[in-house]
Structure formats: C-alpha cells, structure tokens
Amino acid sequence: MRKELRYWAERLEERAREEGLTFPPVLFEEVGPEEMAMLAAYGGFPRRYPHWRFGSEYLRQREVYRYGLGRIYELVVNTVPVHAYLLKGNTLLAQKLVMAHVYAHADFFANNLAFQPTPKDMLDEMAHHAAYVERAMERHGARSVEEFLDMALSLENLIDPHAPYIRRPEGEEEERPQGRLRVRPYLDPYVNPPAEPPKEAEEGASPRPLPPRPTRDILGFLARHAPLAPWQKGILEIIREESLYYAPQAATKILNEGWATYWHTRLLLPLLTPEEALEFAELQAGLLAAHGFNPYRLGYFLLQEVEERWDKGRFGPEYEALPLGEKLRYERPTGEGKRKLFQVRTVHTDISFLEEFLTPEFALGQRLLALEDLPRFPEAKRALLFRLTNMGYPIVELVDANYGNRGELYLEHLYEGVELDLRRTKAVLENLHRLWSRPVHLKTVVGGRETLLSAGA
C-alpha cells in the first residue's frame, strides 16, 4: 500500500479506537476495477468454486463500471484479520473516507451479535470449498458436477438463518452417536464414516417423525437424508455453509451501512482541510442520495436520531406516553446517546432496529411520510419490515419427509399475503424432486386459493 495511504490508515485507526470502536487488524489492498469486479462477483473472496453464475455476475459488474452506472468504492470481508479492498485511482479523500468506513464495518463484524456464529477464517474456507468442488469435477466430470451445482444452488435460500444458534438436546442431534469428532460438515463422512448402512426395516419402523418438527433448514436436511453420493452431500453442505455465512450481512445491511457512514462522517469531519470540504460534501451527497431505497441513508439518519433521542432523554415510559407534538419538544438531557448507539450496534439486526426506532416522528422528520399519511404509518412500517423479513425471501418449511407414508417431501410456504413466482417455484420443485428422487409437494396459495404444487407426482 502506498505510504500516504498507510499513514492515513494508521491515523484513522487510532481515532477509531479512541472513539471506542473495537476490531481486529484490517488489511487494506488497492485493486483495479477488473479485480474489484471479480471480487464483487465472488462475494469478496479471491477464490470460489467454479460456477458460471460468477462469470455472469463478473460480466455484469464490469459493464456497470465500464458504462459508469456504478462504482464499487470498497469491499470489506468479514474475516479475521479483516480484508478490505479499495478501488485504485480514487482520490486520497475518497480512500480516507472508505478506510474510516471500513473500520466501522470491522467493528460491526466483531461486535454485532448476528455475526458471532460466522466463521472468521472464511478466506480459507472458501478456498477449501473451491478445491473440494474442483476435485469432484475431476473425479465425476465437470458437467455432472455443474449440473448438480445448478440444482443445489436453486435451494440456496432454503436455510434457517437461525440454525447456528439452535442447540437441541433431543431430536436430530441425538442421531449422532457419542464419540464422533466434530468437524466441518462436508468432512464428516470422511472423518466419521458410517459404521454400516442403517437397516431398512429399522428405518421404516422408526416411530419418530422425520423431521421431528417442521424445519426451515431444508439444505441441511437434504445433506443428511437425501439419497445422494458423498460428494453431492458435501456440495450441499458447502452451499449451506456459505449461505449461512452471508445471511447476517443481508440481515444487517441498513444498520451496518448506517453505522459505517455514521463513523466515517464522525472520524473524518475534524480532519478535513478546507479544500477537501467540497469533495467530501459531494461524496457524502452521493452516498446519502434519496432515490429509491438507500440503506446508507436510512441507517445513517436513524442512528443519528437514536443518538439525539438518547442525548436528550427522549425515551422511557414518560416520554412514550406523550402525544406526537409534545414528543418533539420534550427534553431531559442525559447524554446517553453514544452508549445507546454502541448497544444498538451490538444487539440489533435491521428488523429489530427498524421495529424499535422507526417512529412516526422520524418518518415525518425525514419526509418519508406526508402528514396526511400519518394514519397509514403502521401499515407502511409493517410493509417495510415484511420486505426485510427472511432477507426478502418467502419462508418455506419442510414439514414431513414421509408424506402419505410414501417417502415424499411435504413443504409448506408460510403465506403472509404475497404469492410466489410460479415459474421459478416450479423449477425449484423439479430440482428438489431430482435430489430427493421421490415426489415433492409444496403447500402455498395460488390465485387466492390454497394449492398443493407437486413435482414428480
């Protein structure tokens, strides 16, 4: 890294730590636009398993850059140490802003509860996954592995984002006999080979329903129970693990970007020279532009609001009980703002963050809402929260793996008023059917009526 950048990286890091941010070392690297496009296509990593959709995304990213439709200033990866990529050729001020921004992201990764279960050596993990898939391709043919990847990736979002937190004393965990080594799931069949195949009669007679309770972890279930070759199960585990790794990032986009924007502003403002002020204002205006849905803008202003409210003592039962007009005038200086901000960054995800702090007062102040629309606020807020639920994906549960006592899969879409994309859903069910090899059913609502979609039946 250039000397000048290193100097600023150190100064900004010092300032960030003084302010109370805590984070592991951050490694910055300057990369050109092509490399940035590659990293973006690969989700921040230099190496992923071979698949055409990365090529497709790479092409798109390159075109976005070439036609000036967008520019990735920075890419930061949740690893320890944190890896951050800066776009070569940005002005020094832009790089300073981005570095300050990155330090706050690093603090967020290290402290937000949603990120606690994510592996911190994902750089190595991704490379292992790549090597695993490449080896499978050598052994079983690139095309047949690719075909399997295509099927498996269409189930990519059928995970339970909460799975890493779930520790069940009974149920499926119990199936694993004592004395097994706990290893990465895709290594499990090698480290702990099955002693002998389970006997058919025993399985059929099992009184325990499978799964013991409805589960959203459909990928995990298939990896354990679908009639697949070990390499295929390994690939399912890999996809599941990567999805789980990315899930917290999708679930905290608004808060994480808001946090980073809050801190780069706060760290950088006192260091600006008069010449830099205009450029800073320009960058900031671009970042916080009010068109469409801008997570940076919403997160940043909402955090500012939280800080102001807690500084002025605008919280607690006494405040909450006030009518709207008086709330805006209420003041009981406590100076709790900064402490509250750190608490918010630790415990919240986007949904709980908005649920708790997105108030009618804020919406009015931000002109998200006209005064005459005030009665519609609860409905609008519910709609926004719904869009963020499960990262915008429908929630689908696996209810029964022995539906009708015929070994068929029975899934249920937890319908909340929005119907599914039929073409895509049917394609996914076909894939699921091919993996499971028995018919697959999904209960959902089509055209306002409860419907059972089936594949292979």
Next chain:
Amino acid sequence: MRPIERDLLRFKEIVRGEVKKRAREFLTREELFGQVEGGVVSIPLPQLEVPKIVYGEPLGEGPLGAGPGAEGLGPGGHIPVAELELEEFLDLMGEALRLPRLRPKGEGEVTEEAFRHTTIARKGPRGLRHVRRTLKESLKRSLLSGEYREEDPRLVPEREDLRYKAPKAKPRPHAQAVVLFALDVSGSMREEELRLVKTLSFWITLWIRRHFPRLERRYLLHDAEAWEVSEEEFFRAREGGGTRLSSALLLAEEILKAYPEAFYNRYLYHFSDGENWQGDTPLALEVLGRLLPGLALYGYAQVQGPYGQGRFLSELEEALGEREELRAVEVRGREDLPPALRRLLGG
C-alpha cells in the same frame, strides 16, 4: 487462467448453447428484427439464472419508500437477458440452422488497404525491433571492418545496425454484393404470406451482409408491371391485379446493369404465389435464362396463396432443371422457414 475468467468463459459457452438451441424460435421472432440495426441483440433467456423460490410480485413501494426488492438487487427480479454482438449471434444462428457460407465470386474492386508489418526499416519503435536482422547487420559490419574474431564471436549492435519491422500498405480486393428482392403483390398474397416473405428477406439480408459487409439492397414490386420501391414500401405495399413474373425479371435485368458481374456478387430473390399469367411463363423463363449465368444466386420462393397451387415453381424446375445458381423452394408456413432459408442461401 484466473478462476473468474474460467467462469466467464463457461457462462458465455452456456449462452451460445442456449441461443443455438432456440435458433428456430428466434427465426420468427419479429421483435428481434428491430434491435438488429443497433448491432447488439438482446435475448431474454430464463435459463441463465438459477431459479429460486421467490415472491411473484415485487414487494412494492410503500409510503416509506421502495423496498430492497424493488432495486433489482434483492431476490426475484426480471428474466436475465443475454446480449450478443450481431455477428456472433448470426454465426450461432448460421451454425444451428446449418446456413451455408457464401463464397465470394470474382475478385471484386480494390477498395481496402490492409496494413501488414512486412518490410524492414532503419527507424522504428523499440517494440518492433527485428533482432535477427539487427544482428545480421551487425555481423556484416564487424566482418567488413575486421572486428570480428572467431574465438570470440560476440556482436555489439551499433545504432546503424538497428532494424525494425515496418508496416506496408497492401491493397486487398474487397468483395461486394448486391441483393435484389422482387415481390409479387398481385392480390393473392395475404398478411400471413407477406410475413413469411418479410422474415425470409430479413434473414437473407443479414446473412449475405455477414459475408459481404458492403451490401447494396434494391427492392421491387410487381403485378403485371414492375416498379422499384424503398425498403419500407416493399414490406407495406399491397396492390391488386394480374401477375406477370417476367415484368420483375426484366426490371431486375435493367437494375443489375449498374452492378457489373465482374465486381459484384449479385443475388436476386423473387417471392410469388406462382400464379403467373398463362402466356407470360415462356417470356419469364427466357429472361431468367439470360440472367442466371451472371447471378451468384437466383432464389425463387413460392408462397402458397389462398387459392390453391401456383404452377411457376414446377414450370421453372422443368425448364431449367438443377443448376448451381438456381434455388427454388415452396413455403407453406412457418415450419418451412429454416429449410427454405438454408436452400435459398445456396445450401
């Protein structure tokens, strides 16, 4: 190769495969026709995404602003579109439909100069330095001056020894082509037949232009008389009246005089329902006999009209038989298009 390049290549391979698979379908997709002028063809290909269970409607815009879904970044979104350069697209279509390569006939006019690095110069950029020639000069000089010693045959090139590769303009013959489309508009051609004609002439034009970048196009209409029209009029025009195929052929003969055979690959396509006036056929065949030797190809497509079978196709085949420059086909409906196109292009 970097992994991402590998993924990109594979992606492009998949796109090409899908285009080839669906070539027949694209043949009659009229919404493609407009795009082609821009040089880039966009084709919606649902196969280019991994399907997932997603909501069917975008989670719309509420009073609190559009949701993440509306950005196109979120799950769902639109059907992916593949963008292909026109030339690549045509080559894929050609491969899938087994369209024949067109071979330029004759040398054509000298119209282009191609630069090749085929000569040697004493001055030039370092990157083009010709090492072998430079050392040769150096060796010559040291032999002449007596510096050269066999026990230590090292050569140190001086400034005067340096030789560079240099470009030389070389005139290259450039093949040219002209294509004439003649359309029979005697009342018997209906909307559906006209559409087939339009589709055929559209692809014929593209395919010929793929091989002859300098392609001139002329259009004529005829019933009992023939007259020249613009491209737009050609596809819009509908007249009534009787049919005299000879009138179009005579006018074509007139027009082609401006495109000497020695310099042009001359293509003539004739679309008709084949219901010629009784007395006209001998004259038409006679004119055609004169024309044929000077044409790269004469394509006759007989589109079946609503009033039964035209006879010109069989009369034509009877009179002229199998000839290299003659391609006559019958088109009854869309499903006949791929073989008809192949045949009309000389396949």
